[in-house]
Structures are given as structure tokens and as C-alpha cells.
Amino acid sequence: MSHVAVSFETPEYVANADGTGTLRILEAVRLLGLTDKTRVYQASTSELYGKVQEIPQTEKTPFYPRSPYAVAKMYAYWITVNYREAYNMFACNGILFNHESPVRGETFVTRKITRAAAKIALGLQDKLYLGNLDAKRDWGHAKDYVRMMWMILQADEPEDWVIATGKTTSVRDFVKMAFGYLGVELRFEGEGIDEVGIIDSVDTKRLNELNLNPKSSNLNPGNIVVAVDPRYFRPTEVDLLIGDPTKAKEKLGWEPQYTLNELVDEMMASDLKLMKKDEYLKDGGYTIMNYFE
Numbered sequence: 001m002s003h004v005a006v007s008f009e010t011p012e013y014v015a016n017a018d019g020t021g022t023l024r025i026l027e028a029v030r031l032l033g034l035t036d037k038t039r040v041y042q043a044s045t046s047e048l049y050g051k052v053q054e055i056p057q058t059e060k061t062p063f064y065p066r067s068p069y070a071v072a073k074m075y076a077y078w079i080t081v082n083y084r085e086a087y088n089m090f091a092c093n094g095i096l097f098n099h100e101s102p103v104r105g106e107t108f109v110t111r112k113i114t115r116a117a118a119k120i121a122l123g124l125q126d127k128l129y130l131g132n133l134d135a136k137r138d139w140g141h142a143k144d145y146v147r148m149m150w151m152i153l154q155a156d157e158p159e160d161w162v163i164a165t166g167k168t169t170s171v172r173d174f175v176k177m178a179f180g181y182l183g184v185e186l187r188f189e190g191e192g193i194d195e196v197g198i199i200d201s202v203d204t205k206r207l208n209e210l211n212l213n214p215k216s217s218n219l220n221p222g223n224i225v226v227a228v229d230p231r232y233f234r235p236t237e238v239d240l241l242i243g244d245p246t247k248a249k250e251k252l253g254w255e256p257q258y259t260l261n262e263l264v265d266e267m268m269a270s271d272l273k274l275m276k277k278d279e280y281l282k283d284g285g286y287t288i289m290n291y292f293e
């Protein structure tokens, strides 16, 4: 269970799956006598930092979890450390900051944005509704992070590691980057729940390059394509995350290979391709499913 907002609706389930679930795996290794030949990677998270106590966040920054998900993950973190110390188990926490890709679940904010931007470009959707546009995240490419998971398990000693890019970007700026891929410049106006994203300009040459038809798309200057829906606000929010991956770089030689721009471009290209299938079906007279968070 990895969705922070959903964890407020299912707090007991997340404690069981993400907290006690980790204990069950560690116990299985111990009780089966597999400690000497097993290496355990615990998918820890930057959500542990929550209401951040230090900027940027390192392996030494104190935790302040802000959701049932993060509290359950806090148990998972410490039980992993405890089994390492108590039973000499090769058990590690990878404290991964947000990592994204074209196969990210559609209810996480990056994918929700790239899918919607692609649908708006194809005339299949009018508007994208989001929650907190000010939230800032340290977004990296999942491929870089999964490579690091593997490196953590090959290390000489079991340790805990921060995996991050060291850069932070707001949700609002991520939206601008996604529309930027389409040759569209957005401007934001208004405040709080009245804030909207309006199309400032459209580069028709870029639309042609992408084989998008300006007439059937919803990309027209003046169109409101982003609005705020308070249903997506969280009872307690994590406002700012930015990690310091110095330890991983220096001790394991990890270097991320993707920039955020490359990640956004890859996600946009993939979602345009995916949504073109919907366009094809719609043109053929079929009903297009609407996907909502």
C-alpha cells in the first residue's frame, strides 16, 4: 500500500500491510534459519521526514511522519534496523524519495498530470483537477532508483541509504513542464482553491511535430486547463521534500542518469501514445472510459 492520501481512509490496513508486513518477512527469514544466506531490502520512504526537521534530508535527519502510511513505514524502518542489530541480518532501508516513470500508477500526481495533459492535447478531456499545487517533491526516475536498490544489496555492509536527486520542484512547475512538452505555455492566476492554470500560448509547429491536430485539441490560448479541487487536499500535508544523496554517491558510486526534464518528456511521449488509442476508439464511435482518482 503506497498511496499516502488513501492511507488516511484505510489506516488499519496500511499498518498491517506496510508495518506488520515487514515484520512478517523478517520473521520468516529468522524462523526458517535463512539469516546467513538472505539479504533484505526494505522499501523505506522520504515520507518519514514529513514535517521536515532539516533541509536537505539525510540519513541523520530526525523523522516526523505526517500520515498513517508514513507512521506504518516508520515501524518498518525501525524493525529492519532492529533485526539487523539483534540477529546480524543483512537488512537495509532504502529511504527513497519520489521516483516516477511512464508506468507510475495513474493516481499519483506526476502520472495524473501527464495523462491529463495528453488527453487535453487530444481533445479527450477539458481540465485537470489537482489538490495542493505548492507541494514540493524531489522527483527522480524509477530506473535510477531501482538500480540503486540492487547496489544497496551488493554492498559490503548492510546500511540505510537516502536516494534522491537533491533538487525539488513544485507540483505547479511539474504541470508547466508537462504542458511545455506539448509546446504550450501555462500561466497560473488566483489563489488557494480559486487558482487556475490558463493557456498563455501554443506553439503550433510543435503540435504538428507531435502529429496533434490543433482544431480537435483543447489547447487554445485562454482555455482554463488546470483547477483546484479541495477533495485532493490531505488532512496533514508534507510540504517540502529534498534529499541529500551524498552517502550513496560517495560510498556506492551511484549517479542518477536522468534529469527531471528527461523524465517528464518520457512520461509525456508515452501517455500521448497511450491516449491516441482512446482517440482512435472515439473516432470509431466507441465510448471512452473516463478515469478519475
Ligand SMILES: Nc1nc2c(ncn2[C@@H]2O[C@H](COP(=O)(O)OP(=O)(O)O[C@H]3O[C@H](CO)[C@@H](O)[C@H](O)[C@@H]3O)[C@@H](O)[C@H]2O)c(=O)[nH]1
Residues within 6 Å of the ligand: 001, 002, 003, 004, 005, 044, 045, 046, 047, 096, 097, 098, 099, 107, 108, 109, 110, 112, 129, 130, 131, 132, 133, 135, 136, 137, 171, 232, 233, 234, 237, 238, 293
Ligand atoms: N496524488 C495526488 N497528489 C496531489 C494532487 N494534487 C496535489 N498533489 C500533491 O502532490 C504531492 C505528491 O503526491 P503523490 O504523487 O501522491 O506522492 P507522495 O504522497 O509524495 O508519495 C509518493 O512518494 C513517496 C516517496 O517515495 C512514497 O513513499 C509513496 O508511496 C508515494 O509513491 C503531494 O504533496 C500531494 O498533496 C492530486 O490530485 N493527486
